Amino acid sequence: MKRDILNLIQYITWFATERGEVFSPIRLVKFLYLADLYHARRNDGATFTGWPWRFVHYGPFCRESLDAIRSAVDEGLIC
Numbered sequence: 419m420k421r422d423i424l425n426l427i428q429y430i431t432w433f434a435t436e437r438g439e440v441f442s443p444i445r446l447v448k449f450l451y452l453a454d455l456y457h458a459r460r461n462d463g464a465t466f467t468g469w470p471w472r473f474v475h476y477g478p479f480c481r482e483s484l485d486a487i488r489s490a491v492d493e494g495l496i497c
Contacts, residue, residue: 423467423486426453428495443487444476450486451478 430449434441450467457466465471469482490496 420467424490424493424495426450426466427487427490431490431496443484446487447479447483448477450483 427446427450430446430453431441434449451471454465454467454469454471458464467482467486469480471478471480473479487496
């Protein structure tokens with residue numbers, strides 16, 4: 419797993435926790451998508467993660483995002 423992506427997951431989770439927010443994995447996926455969108459807008463369409471986002475009934479999703487979240491948990495970066 420790309421270390422920068424795991425660091426981003428850790429940062430988003432830390433920031434939300436500091437603000438007293440409760441995060442579900444799906445909510446974290448949405449924030450990862452927004453980070454990719456922001457990066458793409460500033461980098462000629464290139465996303466930060468390189469993941470193949472698609473839109474499903476509840477919003478943006480890709481399997482890779484859940485795999486990355488699982489890796490961050492497994493490495494003890496988030497709980």
